[in-house]
Amino acid sequence: MRRKKRQVTDLAAIKNLVEKSQVVRIALNGENYPYVVPVNFGYEWEEEKLTLFVHGASEGKKVSMIKSDPKVAIEMDGNHKLVQGTLNASSYSYAYQSLIGFGEAEIIEELEEKRRALHILMDHAAKGAPFDEIPEGMLKRTGIIKITLASYTMKENVHPDDK
Template sequence: MRRTDREVTDREKQMEILHVCKVARIGIQDGKGVYVVPVNFGFTIETDKLTMYVHGAKEGKKLDLIKENPYVGFEMDCKDELVEGKVACQYSYYYASIIGSGKASVVEDQEEKCKALAAIMKHQTGKEFKDFSENPKLADAVGVFKIEVDEYTCKQHA
C-alpha cells in the first residue's frame, strides 16, 4: 500500500468500515478481462475468518464465471465526501475502503444458505430475520454464493 498513512490496521476500525459499506464490487475473471459487478452483501466472521455472502439469480454470467474460476477480487467504499479547496489541486476526497481477494463458491447446503441470507439481511437492514430458517422455500427461490476472504486491506481518508 503506497499511502501507509491512510492504512487502517486497527481491527475495530476495519469492522466499523465493513459494517458501514453496503455495496461491494466483485471482480471475476472472464477470459477477455475482468467482469465487475456491484452487489449487496452480508458477512460472517468466525475465528477471525471473514466470509462474504451474496445473493442473486440461480443462474447467469456471474455464477458461470465463478464456477470456471473461483478466485475473485472485491472492493467496497463508503463515507465518501468531496473536500473543496480554493484551487483545483487543493481538492480532495474523504473515503473509507476495503479491497481484498478470496475464493468464491456457490452455497448448496440449505442450512448455510439460510444463514447466509439472514446475514445479508442483517447487514443491509440492521434487523434479525429468521424467515429463511423458518421457511426454507424462501431460500430456494434465490442463488447464493460466498467469498472466503484470503486477504484484505483497509484505507481511510477522513
Template sequence: MRRKEREITEIDEIEAIIGRCDVCRIALTDDNIPYIVTMNFGYSGGARKKLFFHSAGKGRKIDIIRTNNHVCFEMDTDHNLTIGREACDFSMKYSSVVGWGDIFIISDDEERMEGMNSIMKHYSNLTEFNYKQDVFDKTTILKLEIKTMTGKKT
C-alpha cells in the same frame, strides 16, 4: 499500500468500515477479461471471515464463478468531497476495504440460511427472519471466503 499512513490493518477498524458500507463490488476474471459486479452483502467475522451475497442462479457472474472462483472485492463509504480553490486542490475523503479470496456457490441449506441471515442483518435491525420457502429455494447464495483484506482511510 504506498501511503502507509492511510492503511488500516486493525480488524476492528476494518469491520467497522464494512458495517457502514451499502454495497460490495466483486471483481471476477473471465478468460483474462475483467468483470465487476456490485452486490448487496452480509459479513461474518471471527476466525473464518466470510462475505455472503444473494444472486439469481444463472447469468454471466455465475458462469464465471464456475470456471474461476478467485476474486477481489472492494467496498467504500464515508465519502466527503473537499473543495479547493483550484482544480488540483479538490480531494475526496473516504474509507474503503479491499480484499481477496475464493467465492463459492452454496448448496447446503443450513449454510444458505446463514448467508441469507447475514445479508438481512447487514441491512436491518432485526435478529430473526422468516423466508418464503419458494423464494428461499430459488435464491442462489454465494460465499466469499476472505484470504486477506486491508482498509484505507483518506
C-alpha cells in the same frame, strides 16, 4: 500499499466500514475482460477472518464465472467527502475509506447453509427488521455465493473537519 500513512490496521475501524457498507463490488475473471458487479451482502467475522455472503439468481453470468474460476477481488468504500482546496481545483482532495480484498467464491448448495447465509444477509441489510422463515422452494431457487477472503487491506483519507 504505496501510501502507508493511509493504511488502516485497527480491526475495529475495519469492522466499522464493513458494517456501514451496503454494497460490495465483486471482480471476477472474465473471458476477455474482468467483470465487476455491485451487490448487497451479508458478512461474518471469525476473529480477523472476513466472509461475505451474496444472494441472487442460481444461474447466470456471476455463477458461471465463479464455477470457471473461483478467485475474486472485492471492494467496498464509504465516508466520501470533498476536501475543498484553497486556490483552484488542483488543490482539492477527497476524503474516503476503502477496503480491498482477495479470496475465493463458492456456490452454496446445501439448504440449511443457504438459510443461514440469507439470515446473515438480511440482518446486515435490514437491521432489527423481522424476517420470516424462508420456504424451502424459495431456498432451492435462490443462489448464494460465499466469499472467503484470504487477505484484505483498508485505507482512508480523513477529512480535515473530522480529525
